[in-house]
Amino acid sequence: MDEQIKKEVLQIVALLPKRIRELLLNLPPNLLNTLTELRLRANGPMLMVSPTRSFYITVGGKPTYMPSEHLFYITQHEIQDIVTHACGYSVHSHQEDFKNGYLTVTGGHRIGLCGTAVTENGQTVGIREISALNIRIAKEIPHAAEETLRICFQSGLQNLLLVGAPMSGKTTVLRALAKEISSGYIGTPVKCAVIDERGELFPSDGSVQNNQCTMDVLSGYSKSDGISLAVRALSPDIIFCDEIGSREDVNAITEGVRCGVHFVATAHANTSQALYQRQKLKPLFADRVFDTLLFLGTKERVGKVTEIIKAGEDDAENGGNPADSGILHMDGNLFVRAGA
Amino acid sequence: MSARVRKRVREIEKFIRLLTSIQRQIEYALTPTDVLLQKLSESAEFRDFSFIHFVKEEFDSEKPLEFAWNCALQKYAATSALQSREKEWISAFSEAFGSTDKNGQSANCTFFITQLEAWAEELQKSVQSKSRLCYALGILSGIFFTILLL
Numbered sequence A: 001m002d003e004q005i006k007k008e009v010l011q012i013v014a015l016l017p018k019r020i021r022e023l024l025l026n027l028p029p030n031l032l033n034t035l036t037e038l039r040l041r042a043n044g045p046m047l048m049v050s051p052t053r054s055f056y057i058t059v060g061g062k063p064t065y066m067p068s069e070h071l072f073y074i075t076q077h078e079i080q081d082i083v084t085h086a087c088g089y090s091v092h093s094h095q096e097d098f099k100n101g102y103l104t105v106t107g108g109h110r111i112g113l114c115g116t117a118v119t120e121n122g123q124t125v126g127i128r129e130i131s132a133l134n135i136r137i138a139k140e141i142p143h144a145a146e147e148t149l150r151i152c153f154q155s156g157l158q159n160l161l162l163v164g165a166p167m168s169g170k171t172t173v174l175r176a177l178a179k180e181i182s183s184g185y186i187g188t189p190v191k192c193a194v195i196d197e198r199g200e201l202f203p204s205d206g207s208v209q210n211n212q213c214t215m216d217v218l219s220g221y222s223k224s225d226g227i228s229l230a231v232r233a234l235s236p237d238i239i240f241c242d243e244i245g246s247r248e249d250v251n252a253i254t255e256g257v258r259c260g261v262h263f264v265a266t267a268h269a270n271t272s273q274a275l276y277q278r279q280k281l282k283p284l285f286a287d288r289v290f291d292t293l294l295f296l297g298t299k300e301r302v303g304k305v306t307e308i309i310k311a312g313e314d315d316a317e318n319g320g321n322p323a324d325s326g327i328l329h330m331d332g333n334l335f336v337r338a339g340a
Numbered sequence B: 001m002s003a004r005v006r007k008r009v010r011e012i013e014k015f016i017r018l019l020t021s022i023q024r025q026i027e028y029a030l031t032p033t034d035v036l037l038q039k040l041s042e043s044a045e046f047r048d049f050s051f052i053h054f055v056k057e058e059f060d061s062e063k064p065l066e067f068a069w070n071c072a073l074q075k076y077a078a079t080s081a082l083q084s085r086e087k088e089w090i091s092a093f094s095e096a097f098g099s100t101d102k103n104g105q106s107a108n109c110t111f112f113i114t115q116l117e118a119w120a121e122e123l124q125k126s127v128q129s130k131s132r133l134c135y136a137l138g139i140l141s142g143i144f145f146t147i148l149l150l
Helices: A007-013 A018-025 A076-086 A091-100 A146-152 A170-182 A223-234 A247-258 A272-276 A279-286 B002-029 B033-042 B050-060 B065-077 B084-093 B102-149
Strands: A037-041 A047-049 A054-057 A102-105 A109-120 A123-136 A160-164 A192-196 A215-219 A238-241 A262-268 A292-296 A305-310 A327-331 A334-337
Touching: A007 A018, A007 A109, A037 A076, A076 A102, A076 A109, A076 A123, A091 A102, A091 A123, A091 B102, A146 A160, A146 A170, A146 A292, A146 A305, A160 A170, A170 A192, A170 A238, A170 A262, A192 A223, A215 A223, A223 A238, A223 A247, A238 A247, A247 A262, A247 A279, A272 A279, A272 A292, B002 B033, B002 B050, B002 B084, B002 B102, B033 B050, B050 B065, B065 B084, B084 B102
Parallel strands: A160 A262, A160 A292, A192 A215, A192 A238, A238 A262
Antiparallel strands: A037 A047, A037 A123, A047 A054, A102 A109, A109 A123, A292 A305, A305 A327, A327 A334
């Protein structure tokens, strides 16, 4: 039976101008379905990225690994068309997104914008002359949360930090966890709040379904404001938030935990050492805010747990090397204590 | 003739109110275009305004906003009293609609509203002066016929 093009790929293709759309739809579905990124550059060739390889497309619609003069080039006008289409012909509603340098579109996909910053009093207030786009395709990972649920939520709620490099599936796992926990995974109804700053987790257009009975989605709020509001007004048992990184985020989470709320959050870092070196996140480890840190893999291991650190089992915050003690590495389905 | 001009004035005023509503929605809530069209087409004021329904219909079928707006204007113009200068002006509004930030959108609305208001006022005055003229002509004709009958 012929493979069908996946829904998430079609959502992206629908945003593209006719010339690019037709070229992509002529590619074999099995090739399209593996794509994780589309990189478009004005007056440059289109680069397509999958977990194992990157390739260009020729004007004749053939994939190729080698740059040549016969590659399919993107025009400046097409870049502008994609941006206008992606924000639903409502640039005014996406001012904050332009300021942050990305747009989130139907299905939770993210379009990174590359251009010239517009500044006012030293602050970036927007972007102009957009010259390149990086379209990241949000993938459904089947049973994305299964492993994490088994490791962390068998005996109730806890504070969990999912850590990984870009494209390691942090957001996908977080979304799946929110769905599963709000649907009663731990056996009782759990009041969940999702702070969806960029509208990626549960977009308001309904393109990603959530559990409306027990899940409150605060969309568009900054993480710190959203957390404070949720704690004050929504009495959640657990709060989910993506990509923490600022001092405000850290303070809001620490306050929330002190108020008795549990947190599941994600952070960028490819190793535990890199994570501990992130200055703004350090207070979280010093105060042992998170019970568990889970590291996710990339490429073939995207969305899979590669390393587990339990609070109190490492002494990294006391100056020791976290790789030497208390870290559990994943080896297939077995947990192996490092150095054991 | 006068009835057609009055209809034209009413239509221009309807477009002024439409652009004013768009401006308020954007200024107050940065409402996205799809939500804006939905709200306007359901509002009591514009429920019977076919133009906005045409725009929504075209936009919902994945047409670019400018294209949707102009298609709707063409459909609407078939039964409208608007003249080409007004149609061109209303069409030109769509060039920047949805493609700039809040301030840009507000300025775009104000720019087009101001011109439409000027035309509406000009037409109102012309309707009034024409009715005064007709009224005077009617009286004069009446006096003339009375004199003839006497």
